[in-house]
Amino acid sequence: MATPTQYDAIVIGSGQAGTPLASAFTQAGKKTALIERQHIGGCCINEGCTPTKTMIASGRVAYLTNRAPRDYGVHMLPEGTPGSRLEIEMTKIRQRKREIVDQFRGGSEKRLSTAGVEVLRGQAEFKNHKQILVSLDNGETQTLTAELIFINTGERPARPNVPGVDKIDLSRILDSTSVMELAEVPKHLIVIGGGYIGLEFGQLFRRLGADVTIIQRASRLIPREDPDISAAMLDILRDDGIVVHLSAEASELTDSGGSPITMHIKFKDSRSIPAIHGSHLLFAGGRSPNTERLNLGATAVSTDSRGHIPTGDYLETSVPGIYALGDVKGGPAFTHISYDDFRIVRDHLLSPPPTPGSQQKPRGPLSSRTRLVPYTVFTDPQMGHVGLHEAEARKQFPNTQIKTAMMPMTYVARALEMDETRGMMKAVVNAETGEILGFSCLGIEGGEVMSIVQVAMMGGLKWWQLREAIFAHPTIAESLNNLWQFLK
Ligand SMILES: Cc1cc2nc3c(=O)[nH]c(=O)nc-3n(C[C@H](O)[C@H](O)[C@H](O)COP(=O)(O)OP(=O)(O)OC[C@H]3O[C@@H](n4cnc5c(N)ncnc54)[C@H](O)[C@@H]3O)c2cc1C
Numbered sequence: 001m002a003t004p005t006q007y008d009a010i011v012i013g014s015g016q017a018g019t020p021l022a023s024a025f026t027q028a029g030k031k032t033a034l035i036e037r038q039h040i041g042g043c044c045i046n047e048g049c050t051p052t053k054t055m056i057a058s059g060r061v062a063y064l065t066n067r068a069p070r071d072y073g074v075h076m077l078p079e080g081t082p083g084s085r086l087e088i089e090m091t092k093i094r095q096r097k098r099e100i101v102d103q104f105r106g107g108s109e110k111r112l113s114t115a116g117v118e119v120l121r122g123q124a125e126f127k128n129h130k131q132i133l134v135s136l137d138n139g140e141t142q143t144l145t146a147e148l149i150f151i152n153t154g155e156r157p158a159r160p161n162v163p164g165v166d167k168i169d170l171s172r173i174l175d176s177t178s179v180m181e182l183a184e185v186p187k188h189l190i191v192i193g194g195g196y197i198g199l200e201f202g203q204l205f206r207r208l209g210a211d212v213t214i215i216q217r218a219s220r221l222i223p224r225e226d227p228d229i230s231a232a233m234l235d236i237l238r239d240d241g242i243v244v245h246l247s248a249e250a251s252e253l254t255d256s257g258g259s260p261i262t263m264h265i266k267f268k269d270s271r272s273i274p275a276i277h278g279s280h281l282l283f284a285g286g287r288s289p290n291t292e293r294l295n296l297g298a299t300a301v302s303t304d305s306r307g308h309i310p311t312g313d314y315l316e317t318s319v320p321g322i323y324a325l326g327d328v329k330g331g332p333a334f335t336h337i338s339y340d341d342f343r344i345v346r347d348h349l350l351s352p353p354p355t356p357g358s359q360q361k362p363r364g365p366l367s368s369r370t371r372l373v374p375y376t377v378f379t380d381p382q383m384g385h386v387g388l389h390e391a392e393a394r395k396q397f398p399n400t401q402i403k404t405a406m407m408p409m410t411y412v413a414r415a416l417e418m419d420e421t422r423g424m425m426k427a428v429v430n431a432e433t434g435e436i437l438g439f440s441c442l443g444i445e446g447g448e449v450m451s452i453v454q455v456a457m458m459g460g461l462k463w464w465q466l467r468e469a470i471f472a473h474p475t476i477a478e479s480l481n482n483l484w485q486f487l488k
């Protein structure tokens with residue numbers, strides 16, 4: 001048997017943490033191997049954030065084009081004549097998406113090559129807690145060994161588990177990756193799952209002209225969010241013409257009659273509706289971790305009931321020297337959190353970059369437990385959130401007076417001027433100290449508004465300092481002066 005090749009560090013998976021980590025280790029003079037079985041850059045660049053947000057940009061143009069004559073007095077002539085209607089060129093939308101993905105992936109590949117990282121293309125699995133076997137794409141195998149091993153293998157779409165799904169033509173059953181490769185707009189897209197993926201794609205395809213029905217098992221959409229936000233999101237999607245069934249599950253799928261997909265729906269209460277018919281089914285019911293092919297049984301690395309790898313505050317697994325970063329550790333499943341996992345590991349195992357003018361680290365000791373977690377759902381309007389939701393704050397601080405401020409976007413001058421008044425803002429504060437504990441903005445540019453409050457939270461500003469801050473007029477940000485009048 002060939003002697004294993006010795007490295008200082010092995011990174012499995014070229015996700016949002018593994019890619020910069022491999023570069024940082026190599027640049028620190030450590031012999032590092034990065035093993036990737038599919039695309040450099042992982043999910044975000046290839047199948048997640050980048051392609052979805054590129055296509056969602058087309059959806060917004062379609063939305064505004066539809067509203068242009070009615071709401072903004074903007075006309076494209078000739079109009080009102082037979083044949084004047086919005087036409088969607090799905091292949092052009094898809095091509096734009098492919099080009100942006102290629103550009104972003106190429107950038108990642110170039111950065112790795114410039115850093116001098118040794119990239120192995122193939123599938124990695126553990127032989128023991130210090131050795132990795134790689135089944136290379138060229139059919140050969142290679143064994144590597146290192147004192148430090150980093151798992152950044154991410155997640156993949158969970159398989160649809162609806163009875164009858166195996167009888168449906170496979171080209172009609174889509175996940176978050178294949179739905180972006182459609183050459184035509186589906187006639188009627190049935191979306192299973194009312195989480196971020198279901199909402200972003202459901203709204204996109206509605207805007208491109210599809211009938212869309214969302215079937216959500218939970219009693220509300222985006223159930224991890226504040227109930228007030230979920231309710232406002234439901235209003236927005238219904239206003240867009242999307243049919244939403246809550247507390248509902250597909251009980252059976254059949255391929256019958258003129259429609260390719262017939263779905264029978266079971267509600268948690270006594271409601272019943274006739275079967276619905278769709279042209280395509282998008283399964284957006286969650287994601288599963290890529291751990292089952294890692295042969296973790298050859299190590300003592302623990303996994304939870306769903307296959308995620310739990311870690312400590314500094315991302316070490318149950319085995320010293322083996323770390324897990326990104327979605328594979330069980331969330332929060334966001335690109336910027338995976339990237340921050342890279343920062344945490346870098347700062348603990350390599351020297352952190354110096355902070356100009358100070359001996360201190362930029363954020364104090366980095367840890368996955370103490371960080372603020374912001375995120376944005378790219379529906380339109382966006383839903384940006386940072387920190388605690390009201391219920392979380394009340395649970396975490398039972399003996400503290402918690403107050404909330406809720407303001408509809410109809411109170412925001414800039415939103416009125418733009419005729420984009422759907423949604424609301426909600427802030428959660430410690431009423432005794434003035435500390436801002438959490439903030440959500442479901443509204444036009446909600447992600448950007450949230451980021452302003454995030455920076456205020458990072459700087460320890462009290463809510464009244466935002467009330468008195470001078471913001472340029474008329475920005476959406478200036479509504480952070482007015483929000484606090486609703487505090488109770
Ligand atoms: C449709 C969609 C939209 C999204 N939109 C957003 C968004 O707008 N904003 C946001 O913050 N997040 C978004 N996300 C989530 C985001 O993409 C992930 O949180 C992010 O990519 C972090 O992933 P990661 O670093 O854990 O690993 P990943 O990016 O998933 O990379 C893991 C890599 O490991 C490789 N791999 C797996 N197993 C092995 C093995 N055994 N051997 C070798 N290689 C292996 C895989 O091929 C993959 O390249 C979205 C996700 C989806 C699906």
Ligand SMILES: NC(=O)c1ccc[n+]([C@@H]2O[C@H](COP(=O)([O-])OP(=O)(O)OC[C@H]3O[C@@H](n4cnc5c(N)ncnc54)[C@H](O)[C@@H]3O)[C@@H](O)[C@H]2O)c1
Nearest residue numbers: 193194195196197215216217218284285286333376377378
């Ligand atoms: N903008 C962003 O940041 C963004 C966008 C997309 C995805 N993501 C990340 O990807 C993760 C996965 O997203 P997701 O939307 O797939 O998962 P999710 O877990 O957020 O939502 C899935 C939803 O589907 C429902 N569901 C599951 N099985 C069902 C069934 N059989 N019938 C009806 N409903 C069912 C669940 O109740 C749940 O609300 C997110 O949690 C997020 O971290 C982020």
